[in-house]
Amino acid sequence: MNIQNIEKDSLELVLNEFTEQQKDLAKQVGELKKSVALLEEKTGGFEKKLENIKVTSPPVDIIPVQTVVSQGMNEIKKIIGEQPKNIIQSKRFLLFPEHNAGEYYSTVLRWILYVIIATYSFFLLMHIVDNWMI
Numbered sequence: 489m490n491i492q493n494i495e496k497d498s499l500e501l502v503l504n505e506f507t508e509q510q511k512d513l514a515k516q517v518g519e520l521k522k523s524v525a526l527l528e529e530k531t532g533g534f535e536k537k538l539e540n541i542k543v544t545s546p547p548v549d550i551i552p553v554q555t556v557v558s559q560g561m562n563e564i565k566k567i568i569g570e571q572p573k574n575i576i577q578s579k580r581f582l583l584f585p586e587h588n589a590g591e592y593y594s595t596v597l598r599w600i601l602y603v604i605i606a607t608y609s610f611f612l613l614m615h616i617v618d619n620w621m622i
Contacts, residue, residue, distance in 0.1 A: 585592040
């Protein structure tokens with residue numbers, strides 16, 4: 489009987505410990521539920537705030553980029569302008585000009601007109617002189 493009492497007492501002790509642990513675990517689970525509910529409420533508030541936030545970005549200032557690009561282009565133009573250029577000398581006789589054709593034609597036609605007027609005047613004077621002497 490003594491063994492049965494010891495077993496019964498030890499069984500009661502073990503069951504009491506299990507019930508106390510069960511109560512502690514139940515309290516901890518309840519506290520965890522409360523803290524999870526609180527965190528869910530806070531995150532819901534954050535989500536609402538994030539939905540209501542409207543972000544407006546400031547206008548993009550591209551002037552520094554433009555100045556850097558324009559300075560680079562100016563440097564490239566300067567480098568290209570400073571490169572030695574091929575000089576080609578050629579001697580040609582042109583009947584018709586490559587450049588300033590309008591000035592060329594006006595000058596040439598004016599001289600042709602002067603030559604025609606001078607020739608006509610010469611022949612007219614020769615005719616007058618021949619007929620005046622007779």
